[in-house]
Amino acid sequence: METGIHDNEILIDHFMNSRNLGKIEDADGIGMAGDPSCGDYVKVYIKVDKVHLTDIKYEVFGCPSAVATASVFSELVKGKSIVEAQLIDNHDIVEALHGLPEQKLHCSCMAVEAFDKAVIDWVMKSIANSKEEFESLGLPF
Amino acid sequence: MKKVYFDHSATTPVHPIVAEEIIPYITGKFGNPSSVHFLGREVRKAVEAAREKIAQGIGAKPEEIVFTSGGTESDNMAIKGAAYANCRKGNHIITSAVEHHAVLDTCEALKEEGFTLTVLPVDKYGMVSLAAVAEAIKEQTIVISIMHTNNEVGTIQPVYDIGRLAREKGILFHTDAVQSMGKIPVHVDDLEADLLTISGHKFYAPKGIGVLYIRQGSNWQPVSHGGSQERRQRPGTENVSGIIALGKAMELVVSELEEESQRLARLRDKIIQGVLERIPHVHVNGHPIKRLPNLVNLTIEFVEGESLLFSLDMKGIAASSGSACTSDSTDPSHVLLSMGISPQNAQGSLRLSLGRDNNDEDVEYFLDVLAPIIDRLRAMSPFFQQNMIRLRLD
Ligand SMILES: Cc1ncc(COP(=O)(O)O)c(C=O)c1O
Numbered sequence: 306m307e308t309g310i311h312d313n314e315i316l317i318d319h320f321m322n323s324r325n326l327g328k329i330e331d332a333d334g335i336g337m338a339g340d341p342s343c344g345d346y347v348k349v350y351i352k353v354d355k356v357h358l359t360d361i362k363y364e365v366f367g368c369p370s371a372v373a374t375a376s377v378f379s380e381l382v383k384g385k386s387i388v389e390a391q392l393i394d395n396h397d398i399v400e401a402l403h404g405l406p407e408q409k410l411h412c413s414c415m416a417v418e419a420f421d422k423a424v425i426d427w428v429m430k431s432i433a434n435s436k437e438e439f440e441s442l443g444l445p446f
Numbered sequence: 447m448k449k450v451y452f453d454h455s456a457t458t459p460v461h462p463i464v465a466e467e468i469i470p471y472i473t474g475k476f477g478n479p480s481s482v483h484f485l486g487r488e489v490r491k492a493v494e495a496a497r498e499k500i501a502q503g504i505g506a507k508p509e510e511i512v513f514t515s516g517g518t519e520s521d522n523m524a525i526k527g528a529a530y531a532n533c534r535k536g537n538h539i540i541t542s543a544v545e546h547h548a549v550l551d552t553c554e555a556l557k558e559e560g561f562t563l564t565v566l567p568v569d570k571y572g573m574v575s576l577a578a579v580a581e582a583i584k585e586q587t588i589v590i591s592i593m594h595t596n597n598e599v600g601t602i603q604p605v606y607d608i609g610r611l612a613r614e615k616g617i618l619f620h621t622d623a624v625q626s627m628g629k630i631p632v633h634v635d636d637l638e639a640d641l642l643t644i645s646g647h648k649f650y651a652p653k654g655i656g657v658l659y660i661r662q663g664s665n666w667q668p669v670s671h672g673g674s675q676e677r678r679q680r681p682g683t684e685n686v687s688g689i690i691a692l693g694k695a696m697e698l699v700v701s702e703l704e705e706e707s708q709r710l711a712r713l714r715d716k717i718i719q720g721v722l723e724r725i726p727h728v729h730v731n732g733h734p735i736k737r738l739p740n741l742v743n744l745t746i747e748f749v750e751g752e753s754l755l756f757s758l759d760m761k762g763i764a765a766s767s768g769s770a771c772t773s774d775s776t777d778p779s780h781v782l783l784s785m786g787i788s789p790q791n792a793q794g795s796l797r798l799s800l801g802r803d804n805n806d807e808d809v810e811y812f813l814d815v816l817a818p819i820i821d822r823l824r825a826m827s828p829f830f831q832q833n834m835i836r837l838r839l840d
Pocket residue numbers: 455456515516517518519521546548593595596597622624625645646647654656769771
């Protein structure tokens with residue numbers, strides 16, 4: 306039932322005053338994840354300096370739990386190294402929100418999935434960039 | 447914080463006069479109306495007086511009124527009772543895609559038992575066509591159940607024409623008028639109904655009391671068995687306070703009907719106009735003219751429904767995205783889908799249903815609160831700007 310989320314002060318705060326909401330125009334990686342069962346989506350933008358996640362932003366078309374989990378997730382991972390950030394999963398999000406109703410657990414997966422895709426996007430771009438760099442120096446890649 | 451209740455289609459508050467009326471029956475006057483002693487007799491009298499008020503309110507005879515536990519039970523009783531009573535004559539049932547689940551699921555259950563079922567489609571306004579009903583009727587058709595007014599979009603069905611056709615063909619006709627009471631006239635002859643369902647909590651009586659009207663002489667049979675209450679049509683000791691309340695509520699809404707429906711229609715139009723003026727990419731669902739005076743159903747594009755309701759809730763506004771009974775599921779409304787609205791737009795729909803406690807101030811507060819909520823939700827959506835560009839190119 307929905308009732309659970311209306312009493313969750315942390316969730317309400319993250320929904321009403323979502324942290325890091327928005328997009329990064331010159332993002333190093335972008336990922337999007339959706340849940341076909343409800344038609345909701347989260348899009349994650351990341352900025353990476355060497356191996357540190359210096360910035361993360363996101364956009365959401367989704368339920369309050371989807372918005373709040375994306376907000377919580379962004380706070381949990383921001384400033385961490387990519388490796389550390391990738392260890393954070395939806396259980397950590399649910400814990401940070403002091404629980405989610407059973408029917409809303411699936412909403413907490415989208416932000417993590419979108420982030421993983423953004424990391425892959427960043428890795429792919431980095432490889433492409435390195436390849437260009439190697440080639441311009443006439444070195445084998 | 448200001449509180450605004452815009453969910454009268456889900457349920458209504460008990461009218462203060464109705465509440466006052468039932469106090470004696472939940473305190474001192476506790477007799478069983480079937481008892482012959484003085485305690486029973488005084489309650490029996492009150493029950494019969496309520497029955498008369500209700501009969502009068504819908505143009506029926508008192509003996510055609512059967513008290514039930516509400517709309518769901520009445521819908522079940524109407525359709526099952528008609529189907530079982532006529533199963534030697536035929537086995538075909540006709541209903542529509544936009545019915546309440548109390549009707550749709552009852553018909554589906556009968557299908558499981560071996561009856562055959564036609565679920566009629568609707569047009570983009572949620573309207574059933576008489577021609578479609580005529581086409582669906584077969585030799586074996588025994589029951590037609592088409593709602594009077596739709597609980598999600600407010601469309602008023604051509605019930606009179608359907609009822610007349612059914613009568614010509616000797617088919618029992620049931621109509622669910624749960625959403626109509628107190629908003630538009632409900633008269634069993636004007637609706638050509640053999641069976642008609644109403645529910646108390648939708649018009650200022652408490653929850654758990656309803657009526658099934660059964661036209662005298664209809665070939666209908668009871669679906670539950672026991673004592674001789676309600677002429678054996680619905681046995682069980684009466685919900686006395688509920689019945690008294692329903693009688694009073696009926697009297698009140700019927701006497702205030704004309705004035706109140708005009709007042710509600712004005713508020714409804716003010717909402718529609720205000721929303722369309724302030725917010726782009728909004729559609730009004732339901733029939734533009736043949737619709738309930740108290741209901742607005744909007745599709746707000748690029749906004750997720752649950753987040754919209756949650757945001758309104760945080761501002762003290764109680765609204766819904768469709769019917770209350772299914773609002774715990776994330777499935778888009780079967781009514782909107784059958785009207786051809788896309789699943790994504792169906793999920794972003796907003797139903798506002800007004801009642802006697804609403805006024806201009808409520809509407810203005812709602813309009814002031816809604817625009818910034820929509821702006822915020824659209825700004826956070828990854829689709830909004832992409833779509834804006836696409837729309838401009840189109
Ligand atoms: C059209 C319609 N029919 C039936 C019902 C069910 O009525 P009740 O809640 O009294 O069982 C409702 C209410 O949700 C309704 O809107």
